[in-house]
Amino acid sequence: MLDALWFGRSVRAQLLIVFIAINAIAAVVAGGVTIFKASAATRIEIAASMRLAELMAGEAVQLIHQGIPAEQLLKTLPVQLRSVRHVRIGVRDAAGVAISDRSPPRVEDRPPAPRWFAALIGPPIETHDVPVAMNGRTIGTVEIVSEPRDEIAEVWENTVALATIAGATSLVTIAILYVVLGRVLDPLTALGQGLEGLEHRDYKMRLARPKVQEFAAITDRFNALAGALDAARAENLALSRRLVTAQDDERRRTALELHDEVGPSLFGLKANAASITKAAGALPASVAKAIADRTADLTAIIEHLQSLNRSILNRLRPMALGHVPLPELLSELVRERAGSHPDIAFVRDVEGLAPSYGDTIDLTLYRCVQESLTNAIRHAEAKTVVVQAREGATAAAAQGDGAARLELTVRDDGRGISAENKPGFGLRGMQERVQAIGGEFTIETGRDGTCIRIVIPVAARGSADGADYASTAS
Numbered sequence: 001m002l003d004a005l006w007f008g009r010s011v012r013a014q015l016l017i018v019f020i021a022i023n024a025i026a027a028v029v030a031g032g033v034t035i036f037k038a039s040a041a042t043r044i045e046i047a048a049s050m051r052l053a054e055l056m057a058g059e060a061v062q063l064i065h066q067g068i069p070a071e072q073l074l075k076t077l078p079v080q081l082r083s084v085r086h087v088r089i090g091v092r093d094a095a096g097v098a099i100s101d102r103s104p105p106r107v108e109d110r111p112p113a114p115r116w117f118a119a120l121i122g123p124p125i126e127t128h129d130v131p132v133a134m135n136g137r138t139i140g141t142v143e144i145v146s147e148p149r150d151e152i153a154e155v156w157e158n159t160v161a162l163a164t165i166a167g168a169t170s171l172v173t174i175a176i177l178y179v180v181l182g183r184v185l186d187p188l189t190a191l192g193q194g195l196e197g198l199e200h201r202d203y204k205m206r207l208a209r210p211k212v213q214e215f216a217a218i219t220d221r222f223n224a225l226a227g228a229l230d231a232a233r234a235e236n237l238a239l240s241r242r243l244v245t246a247q248d249d250e251r252r253r254t255a256l257e258l259h260d261e262v263g264p265s266l267f268g269l270k271a272n273a274a275s276i277t278k279a280a281g282a283l284p285a286s287v288a289k290a291i292a293d294r295t296a297d298l299t300a301i302i303e304h305l306q307s308l309n310r311s312i313l314n315r316l317r318p319m320a321l322g323h324v325p326l327p328e329l330l331s332e333l334v335r336e337r338a339g340s341h342p343d344i345a346f347v348r349d350v351e352g353l354a355p356s357y358g359d360t361i362d363l364t365l366y367r368c369v370q371e372s373l374t375n376a377i378r379h380a381e382a383k384t385v386v387v388q389a390r391e392g393a394t395a396a397a398a399q400g401d402g403a404a405r406l407e408l409t410v411r412d413d414g415r416g417i418s419a420e421n422k423p424g425f426g427l428r429g430m431q432e433r434v435q436a437i438g439g440e441f442t443i444e445t446g447r448d449g450t451c452i453r454i455v456i457p458v459a460a461r462g463s464a465d466g467a468d469y470a471s472t473a474s
Helices: 002-007 011-066 070-080 115-121 149-199 213-282 285-316 326-340 359-380 425-436 465-473
Strands: 087-093 098-103 127-134 137-146 345-349 384-393 403-412 440-446 449-459
Touching: 011 087, 011 115, 011 127, 011 137, 011 149, 115 149, 149 213, 213 285, 213 359, 213 425, 326 345, 326 359, 326 384, 359 384, 359 403, 359 425, 359 449, 425 440, 425 449
Parallel strands: 345 384
Antiparallel strands: 087 098, 087 137, 127 137, 384 403, 403 449, 440 449
8 A cells, every 4th residue: 555655656656745734734724723712702702792682682671661561671672682593582571471582693695604513602591590680670682692603603614714715725735846846857767767777788878957956966977877888888889899809810810720630630630541452452452451451440530530621611601601791691501401300491681781791790690590590490499480681770870870781680480599598508598799890789589489689790792882792802
């Protein structure tokens, strides 16, 4: 309940709740004070009316001594005292028989107060009897009864008016506070959005400086932090690019040495073994057979080393990379896997790519496709694997910055990756290589299969692509 009413709400809502609670407490206190004061004022007013009625009744009795007949006096007393507020006047003769009913009090034209309000502030009903005497003999009694309804109705009317004004003022104040707090706290909302952007590695985000001094200081610190993170990411990205480039260069040199040195040496060994076998034909049969067996073993070992050398060369760097356009290289990779696994349907769409984007990016795409196909074949138990690669423009390209991006998607309809299985070295290696060149690597997995999405920023086509490919091919 506390979470729903307080902790789960925004700062603006909490401040408004506090203000409303303070107003409610103030309204209760003001209501209590109003009822207390109104009750005291009503008692005083009714007591004053009762005293005034008694005085006026006494003065009216004095008129008897001026020759007015007693019966006439008794009948006219209620009418004479009719102007007194908050009382009822009745007259009885000496035997206690009512000569006239109690005259109704003078009541203003206003609706009565609710019963609960009248019970709170209304004083008890009082009755005073004023005797009427002539020649030492009591001829009747004037009965004065308090009637506070009109006073209570007046107090209720004033209370309602004040409560209405106070309520309207509170509503207007709450509305003003709602707008003002929204404007004041807008920097916090912007700050939250900015932190969310930093969480998603959008270090280019900057916040507008608000006019509130405290929030302006926080915004300045946020912008400084975003700038520092952006600079650190740019530095790390440059270092990662140099590291990847250095690794690729080292692998290329190693592959070149294996191709140019180890390959010819193995070929020479195999040729010498064949010449030894041929030369041994002139020797006796038993010796020739022994030499032929040994050279056959040497030839088998040499062929195994040649096969191992080709495998190492392919892992270090595909031999066709730099000599064959990238779309054809990826298509050949998919066709090779399709030929080895005819039970799986392979679909490829890579024709929208440029011939080359440079060795680093070309090799990254090739390795990612290679590893993704291997995982789909080995672990996914998929029936269909779709490989899509295309070049798309970014928002910066629309502004003439010459920026584009490569989008690679490898999707299968297999069983997906279970939550218990942690990503293996292949997936982590792909992710690290893609992020090292400033790209994005995401994996979407579920019951309907696994989808690997890779986005790599590149220079717009038409600038250096053709030159890169030409220089690499040469």
